[in-house]
Amino acid sequence: MRKHFFNLLIALVIISCEEEVSFNFEHQPKLNLNCILNPDSMVTATLTLSQSLDSPEKIKPVYGAIITLYEENQVIGILKETEGGYYKLDKKPREGKKYNITVESTGYSSVSAVTVIPNRPEIEYTKEITGHLEYDSTRATFNLNVKINDRPGPDNYWIYDTWVVNEVRYGGARKEINAPFLDGFNKITDPEAKYGYILSLGVRLSDEGYDGKTMEFVIPDYFEGTQYSYTDAVHFLNACEHYDKHLKTIILNRMKETSELPFFEPVQIYSNIENGYGIFGSCAITTIYF
């Protein structure tokens, strides 16, 4: 369907004149701050400069900036620079608290942002054995029956696995689920997929309509691994409002870039950094280990 329609457009493009163009993008570099707070980790941040799209140079780190972190409007520390553009504070943020960050660097406008650490997802689960692999009857297949006991207030859940292959750990979202609270913003129809669709680059659940309730769903088709290759955990990440928007726009942007059709609405990468770019967000993660 899309192919036929696109063919019509291609026909027009073929009879058209096409030329490569270059634009002179003029851009005044600004501070680009990336910092995601997690109650399980020390505070880390990267600070770099934005640059024009057509710049051939590598992204430049920012040295010697003063990055101040506040908890509930009280200063809790200044991040120390560990290497070019990387900054760290040996403190762990706490669930439910509000954090502000300000960044000052000579020659650039100061930037600032706010986030509130969300609550760690409250997860109950059971393993349901469904059979065994066709090619190895010693290895069972199973579903994970999951319950999220949602707490009152907006929550944005992202689900991803981590797995190990030949002692190298990988991670990412790779499972489709089928539930009424699944956010279908990144659904792509695939008749051969288990539920008729795949989810591009992420699995997001929203508690809209389920606030304060139990959200039950199944993550299907896990199987027991071998010593060389196995899934070691599934992670439930509750993202703050800003981090959540940032993730969605990254995925939508990528879908647009890789789509067959050129007519997706453009996507602006979300940033909550005042006077700058990047993201200052937070999350809390609950992990189920296999």
Place this chain on the structure above:
Amino acid sequence: MKSFLSVLLLLSAVWLNAQTSHTISGYVSDSKSGERLIGATIINPESGVGTTSNNYGFFSLTQPGGPLELNFSFVGYKTTRKRLELNADTFLTIPLEKGISLEEIQVTARRLNQKNPELSKLSQPEITMQMIESAPVILGERDVLKTIQFLPGIKQGSENTASFNVRGGSADQNLILLDGVPVYNVNHLLGFFSVFNSDAIKNVNLIKGGIPARYGGRLSSVLDISMKEGNLKKSSGVFSISPISGRLTWEAPIKKDTAAYIVSLRRTFLDLPVRAVQKLSGQNGTYGYSFYDFNAKANWIINPKNRVYLSLYTGKDSQFSNTHEGNNKSKYDYNWGNITSVLRWNKVFSPKMFSNFSVYYSRFQHEQFSQSGEQDLNVLFKTNSEMEDISFKIDFDYYIHPKYTLRFGGKLSHMVFNPNIIQVKTIESDVRFNTDNHFTANEFNVYVENALDFDLLKINLGGRLSRYSTQNKSYINFQPRVSAALQIHPMLSLNASYNEMSQHLHLLTNSSLGMPTDLWVASTKNIAPQKARQATFGISSQAGNSLSFGLEGYYKWMDDVVRFDEGVAFLNSKESNWEENVLVGEGKAYGVEFLTQKETGRITGMFSYTLSWSDRKFSELNHGNWFPFKYDRRHDVSVLAEYKFNESYKTTRSISIGFTLQSGNNLSIPDIQTQGILLPGRDYATYNKSWETIRYTYDHPNNFKMPTFHHLDIGYNIVKQKTDNKSITWSFSVYNIYNRMNPWYYYKSGDQVKQVSLFPIIPSVSFTYRW
């Protein structure tokens, strides 16, 4: 006693005077065809009191009894003088002969040739069929929607598309009527041509400021197109051919001076030889594209006070491909089109009261149909989007006094929407998606207009009340409308207007191509109607007999404007409810328009300049800050001119030029790169692709201004009059004479950005035969 008698005498004189006023009413028509003339002027030259004929050619003028002279004028026709003794209400049918009148009367006819004299030329610019016929056009296709884009405040979408934006509004904010029926998709071939066949059109009326209360349903403008009625006197026809299409129009009386009909067909023809070649060459498939428009209309004058009309329009674009390889066959059709039909009844209740009753049906549908299989086509994939509108309308024109006309009426509509219904059928199953998207809505409107003439001051004061109901929710909007013109000098007038509008239909579009994939949706319980308020103020001047100037400023506020959310495309595979994929926000637009026109003489034409701004704001985008609208074009210059050579009866020649220069459209193009963060879990991976760590973004939507758009077109027309009734017209035109490659679209190919331009220098020739 004496005082009492004096008062009595005075009152008697007044009463007697009132008693001796009578009303002349009737119709003004073309003497050769019987076509009613819209906006003809009727003036008592002695008193200067006059009126104009309405949309059906009807006029009514109350004058004191006794000897009376009236002048009947219409642009392009000789003025007819009528002398009569007015002793009673009189009904007349005045035929006007085509021809050249005295310049002064012609200009006077032009000046008064406005059904809304309280509106300036910038709010209601004059559009004549002559302007449409003479404007140089691409590929020889006369097009009313492209001609109006030379007017100030009216901007095209992409180059050469029929979609247009008025005073900072979007394309769906223009109410486009064909014989009073809304037409929802006006685009052929991705918007390069409109659905309107100029051979079948009689009159075009455009209003973009001070919109009177009789019109409603859109925020920015009204384009009211009237079809010809059919020649009541004798049969006649027009045959035209251009590089794109052939057109045939035929009109004839059913019964002379009583009933007539007109049919008009336009069709592309390039697909026919292509199909023939494909079949003859033994290809295992046929592919092609075509479009057509068919207009038909019949009317019957039952008696001088009753007339009925039946109009039909249907048009369709069709892309198809049929292939067969061995036992495998596949068939694909992609088509979209409109059907409109209307039954109207004009009734003259009294010499002062004219009415029109209409029942109409309008439908826009687009459909994709794909079948495949071995031996039989047994796998079906079908998508369908459709909207239907069934309405009943009543309008009254009550000519209470030469200085006061009351217009009132109402409309009741029932609408059905089926956006993006999908069916997948195999031997084993038949599944439909999005059937929940089906819904219906009803709308009820009433309006009243008071047109007051205080000689130097003309006012139109009215209001429109609308009630839109759907899904157990009703939206009630009262829309005040006021416009006024004050003549402060014989050659200078001030104009001002204020109107509020509401619109419950929305066109969700990803581009300005006028693609059928643009989705018409209606307000629901979650999505309120759009609303706008527009204020205008201007000054207009008539310098000499033929030169006019106008300068007008406007400010428009828009609420509840709707657009697709980021990352959405209609043709994506999400197939979810459209309401989940839209954003609701605000808009504002303001600017100044300048227009000068030369209306008589060998050289005629106009020059227009618009300076404007148009912005949008959505809480979910750009941190809720204002950003430029896609069609926020700061400057717009247009020139349209025609030079007529020495005329002889047998041959008339003219040369026309059209020049357009506009600031470019705005696009959202990433122009900044920053370091990004990895998606959750991806920090473990060692195979990170660059897109995961570098982000490309922009500061605000529509950050990039496309290059200035401009082109110059030239046309040359020769009309050879073979006999009184037969003529041949050759039209030669060159579009984009200096071959400016205006960018039409940008796309990324790897790391490169490519510009696509579609319209280089394009010469064309078209031929028209009239008999």
